[in-house]
Amino acid sequence: MNHGAGAAPELHHEERPELQPHFETPEQQFESGKFGMWVFLATEILLFGGLFCAYAVYRALHPEVFVYASLFLDRVLGGINTLVLICSSLTMALGVRAAQLGQRRLLIAMLSVTLLGGAGFLGIKYVEYEHKWKAGLLWGTQYRSQADGHALEHGEPGTHGTDAASHDGSAPPEPPAPAADPRAALPPAAAAALPPSVPIPEGRTFGDGENASLLPPAAIGPTGMRAPEPPPAAGEQLERRIRHEPRNVHLFFGIYFVMTGLHALHVIVGMALIGYVLFRSLRGDFGPRYFTPVDIVGLYWHLVDLIWIFLFPLLYLIE
Amino acid sequence: MTTVDASLPQPVQRPASDSENYLTHAHGFLSWAFTLDHKRIGVMYLASTLAAFLLGGMLAMLIRTELLTPGQTVMDADTYNNVFTLHGAVLIFLFLIPVIPAALGNFVLPMMLGAKDVAFPRMNLLSYWIYATGAIMLLGVLLTGGLDTGWTFYTPYSTTTNTSVGLAMLAVFVLGFGNIFTGVNFITTIHKLRAPGQTWSKLPLFIWAQYATSVIQILATPVLGITVLLIFVERTMGIGIFDPNLGGDPVLFQHFFWFYSHPAVYIMVLPAMGVISELIATFSRKPIFGYKAIAGSSLAIAIIGFFVWGHHMFTSGQSTLAGTIFSFLTYAVAIPSAIKVFNWVATMYKGSIRLDAPMIYALSFLWLFGIGGLTGLFLGNLGVDLHLHDTYFVVAHFHYVMVGGTLAAFLGGLHFWWPKMFGRMYNEKLARVAALMVFVGFNLTFFVQFIAGTKGMPRRYFNYLPEFTIYHQISSIGAFLTGLAFFVILYYLVVSLIKGRPAPANPWGAASLDWQTTSPPHPHNFTSDPVLIGPYEYSALMWNEEIGGYVLRPEVAARAGHGQEAQA
Incomplete structure (x- = not known):
């Protein structure tokens, strides 16, 4: 069990300040960190999984609500946001590579761009939220027809x-x-x-x-x-409501706000983590011998990106 | 991995003296509050979960006192609703779920792997403080309006009652994070920090059970997290997802809730089964029978356990087809549980059984878990469940599994590892008496509840018909006896800390690696590499009269090339 003794003298703890005392080798520490992050990402997927499940159930129960309500989402802004996140994933991946190759300035640049991407995403999200807030396109009891x-x-x-x-x-x-x-x-x-931006094709109104x-x-x-509603006093009123707007449209916006809100929270957490890694790379902590934090924060950021890639078509692109 | 190599310069070189152990090497509150040592975190978890157990147990005594007579005995109906809700919530979220993984598991898991610590010690500490925060939040409902929904928080009542459900939901969400961190930590530790040469088939079965538990924890807990978050936003913002008035579906809540909470039953019982595997093998002085079957059945339970949640909802308007499938899967999950029981019995066959207190708990477990499991089959049957749903039969069933299973195994494990944790032996004679008291008192409490349930006594009711009086009174007497037994246990354990006989490294003759270090262990767990023997290789051990414990046979110690003895 003389694991690593003498064979690799550069592995001594006192020469590797980032090597925690309960690990034998930097490789073990790196693999543990990365493995732990993957396990945690499984947890994150199940967290959103509950919401995707709620989405599936309500879309199956009320398909008309989803078709109707998604028309009020701005596909152009959503599409731009998708592009922004995908690009920030790319810069994050390039940042990890820069850390591995020891290109410190490139790493700092890439992390900064990624951070900007996250901020841009949140900014656009804010514009979208504000529009819905003003129009009363909200959840449950707050929804205005x-x-x-x-x-x-x-x-x-x-x-x-x-x-x-x-x-x-x-x-x-x-x-x-x-x-x-x-x-x-x-x-x-x-x-x-x-x-x-919502295109309304010719003959699309009824x-x-x-x-x-x-x-x-x-x-x-x-x-x-x-419970079934009592018959309306004026029959035409009910008819108008059915033809203009399906019932329970607010369900869609409830799901929309919970899913995108939780995702936005993850973007904020991801940006905080990237900010921390950026701070450490400014300090010069990372190089070919030690880049674990960059790598695992990158993994987290890719997951945040990936969840949005599912959210975008599910919420915005319903036909 | 093991200790720091002798050839490497070590920052803090400590001689292996008796006074140097994880309890005494640092002093003061801060040395505990900010410790990264898995053993200290385990002890902190142990103290906290035991405090929660005391509170939950007191609430149980209140429930049983109130039910001594029909109508009001000592409290009004609303108070009773609060008491049984908190009894369930406290004991499940603050005691049963964390107690074996986070208290016992934290303490022994790295040592069983020959490791110095878990993979992420800071996350381990964070998980403890998250647990403490969640516990304070959950108890905060006492000051902010109480909680009267039952521990299941069913909608639409939980979204409309004016008791403090919102705070309770946040507490459960926070507590879930602590569980997830423990799960991530253990999975990573088991994968990456095993001693060199310790392959998966050389892991103690406790580790396998912890592994299966952690898989459930990381996959099921987030679903509970999002569910309670939805209840929270439902209450604060009126989001309508579970509100039938807004087109929402309250039964969807039940699906989400049980998708976590049924696997949560296995979070509670799988580590208990791991403890039992260690106890039965050690006290039968025989290698475990069917190692692979027991290890595999842990994983099978973890996997199948994810697909049986619908059996809680046979009466919730679920389709007959879904009910039939869930019923079938419920029967299927009984198979791996039975495999374990048969293997434990086969391990005892022709073994040299020693009836020390931990073994008495292990035998209680077999009996009580057997009854709990078999009555679970009654409830898994669609037709029978319609009759027994929401009766005391259900109450008795899950108490046999939770208390008879998890609590008995925990007590067995606590007695088993107590000498390792604190370096003191407890009073064995009193311990055996208390173990028997727990067994008798428990059966007295809950066996009659099966009968009351089949006769139609509904669960959670404040009042009951006079013909149920005798069952409730027998049950209450049993509960008081069990409660008394816990105070006996508390008494001799506290006494042992003060004047117990110093424990040898290996008082029971167990073969897993945690018994090769001193009792209590060194802050770094091992002062020299442990000798890798099989987890049930009892032939490698011999009794040493001088030490009063077991040591490695000299030829085994020499085989490892170190020529070392287990430290006494």
């Missing part, structure tokens, strides 16, 4: 080609010209809440004027254990 005219308080009516006057005018509204702008056929709140909707008329989805 996009089918009602009064939902829009902070938005800018009219900028997306809607005409608020036509909504509450007593005269029957003119049927809008279908070719001009499909948005004009939507209720004003919904039209304003839709991000400009009904017109007061009854316009982005969705084809569909059967009412299962409603869980909710």
